Amino acid sequence: MSSRAEIAVPPASIAKPTRVRFLIIALVFVITSLNYADRSTFSIAGASASDELGLGAIETGFILSAFAWAYAAAQIPGGLLLDRFGTRPVYIAAIGTWSTFTAIQGFAGFLTGAAVVAQLFVLRFLVGLCEAPSFPGNARIVTAWFPARERGTASAIFNSAQYFSLVAFAPLMGWVVHTFGWRAVFFVMGGLGLMAMLAFAAFIRDPVRHKWANRAEVDLIREGGGLVELDSQKGKRGDPTFTWNNVRQLLANRMMIGIYLGQYCINVLTYFFVTWFPIYLVKDRGFDILEAGFVAAVPALCGFVGGVAGGVVSDKILARTGSITLARKAPLLGGMLLASLIMAAAYVESRWGVILLMSLAFFGKGVASLGWAVMSDVAPRKLAGLAGGVFNTFGNAAGIVTPIVVGVLVANAGSFDTALVFVGAHCLLTIVAYFVIVQKLERLELVP
Numbered sequence: 001m002s003s004r005a006e007i008a009v010p011p012a013s014i015a016k017p018t019r020v021r022f023l024i025i026a027l028v029f030v031i032t033s034l035n036y037a038d039r040s041t042f043s044i045a046g047a048s049a050s051d052e053l054g055l056g057a058i059e060t061g062f063i064l065s066a067f068a069w070a071y072a073a074a075q076i077p078g079g080l081l082l083d084r085f086g087t088r089p090v091y092i093a094a095i096g097t098w099s100t101f102t103a104i105q106g107f108a109g110f111l112t113g114a115a116v117v118a119q120l121f122v123l124r125f126l127v128g129l130c131e132a133p134s135f136p137g138n139a140r141i142v143t144a145w146f147p148a149r150e151r152g153t154a155s156a157i158f159n160s161a162q163y164f165s166l167v168a169f170a171p172l173m174g175w176v177v178h179t180f181g182w183r184a185v186f187f188v189m190g191g192l193g194l195m196a197m198l199a200f201a202a203f204i205r206d207p208v209r210h211k212w213a214n215r216a217e218v219d220l221i222r223e224g225g226g227l228v229e230l231d232s233q234k235g236k237r238g239d240p241t242f243t244w245n246n247v248r249q250l251l252a253n254r255m256m257i258g259i260y261l262g263q264y265c266i267n268v269l270t271y272f273f274v275t276w277f278p279i280y281l282v283k284d285r286g287f288d289i290l291e292a293g294f295v296a297a298v299p300a301l302c303g304f305v306g307g308v309a310g311g312v313v314s315d316k317i318l319a320r321t322g323s324i325t326l327a328r329k330a331p332l333l334g335g336m337l338l339a340s341l342i343m344a345a346a347y348v349e350s351r352w353g354v355i356l357l358m359s360l361a362f363f364g365k366g367v368a369s370l371g372w373a374v375m376s377d378v379a380p381r382k383l384a385g386l387a388g389g390v391f392n393t394f395g396n397a398a399g400i401v402t403p404i405v406v407g408v409l410v411a412n413a414g415s416f417d418t419a420l421v422f423v424g425a426h427c428l429l430t431i432v433a434y435f436v437i438v439q440k441l442e443r444l445e446l447v448p
Helices: 002-009 018-037 039-051 057-073 075-085 088-106 116-132 134-143 148-159 162-182 182-203 215-223 243-254 254-283 289-295 297-321 324-347 351-368 371-378 384-413 416-436
Strands: none
Touching: 018 039, 018 088, 018 116, 018 134, 018 148, 018 162, 018 182, 018 215, 018 297, 018 384, 018 416, 039 057, 039 088, 039 116, 039 134, 039 162, 039 182, 057 254, 057 384, 075 088, 075 134, 075 384, 088 116, 088 134, 088 182, 088 243, 116 243, 116 297, 134 148, 134 162, 134 371, 134 384, 148 371, 162 182, 162 289, 162 297, 243 384, 254 289, 254 297, 254 351, 254 371, 254 384, 254 416, 289 297, 297 324, 297 351, 324 351, 324 371, 324 416, 351 416, 371 384, 384 416
């Protein structure tokens, strides 16, 4: 009987791997969708709020930029916190605090002691501060849970949440504003964020510590280059720590400079979409706020499809050629050329022609959005948090510049035409960054 029992139960080494990593990335996708929805709450509420609160285009632009001032400035500290304390505790704290400050924005104008512009600026600044660890945290989760051959798709999935966010939440937020008023959208999104915090706390662990992941899955990830003990080993003697020498090497490397510039340029389009786009639909194209919520979901859906497609195509190219450089750059080239069509919207009169151009542009932008996959490929092995923080600092500097520049261009021109050209030109500059400055993509090894 003993012999039969041994035959009946396969050894752990040949057991079929579980697929917990796909549940992990699904949860990260949902939380990142909420993350982006919280960034765009004022975009949806902005038309109604600006009328009630007496905000002009330039004032609105500064309020929309407030998030990015803090978000960009806190990227390196956020990455350091992730490397020091691990993804799980830092991310849990981040979700809870950014959701709380999102909800408090619903009280703007009722608070005393400060002008409403200052109130909204400070509250959105605090949301940005608390969201800073989110994308470096996502990159760490992908690095820990996915072998190299799956990272392009995994990174594309969480990155495409920026588009799905408006697919799922723009209609919801538009309906909430239309039905209950602009303040209600902040209360609803803050409450959903707190629920997401509980889900993250219950489910996210390192692969080696996760009860649902069997040894076969952990071995598959480890053998494919995944750092399955990334958080479990934090703080051990001999691990690299933050030094200005490390930062200097990240900032002085030609490959990294090109990647940073490329991410900045891509995020110009991202921040136009999550800040001014719904307002553009209302103010420049004549949609009402309820229509704008649903219409904004169309190019967002195209961006989502493009984002997933870009990751899948990138991983297939990698599987066939073995070249990280070709696998990441080829989708980026095609995607950014398509995204530059956003400039043509300045010359089209038809409302639905504009939506078609926006949809093509955001599909292309989604295909090209492989920056976080690139970071998983090139970041120094044990400084993923710091490297991701520096990368995201540059990328989100676009969130400071874009809302303000668009606000000034709109105020001066009386329309969004020059703003659309400004955004589209950055798509072409992204191509220059990756094909002129960045050469071969390879993991950066820092010198002690």
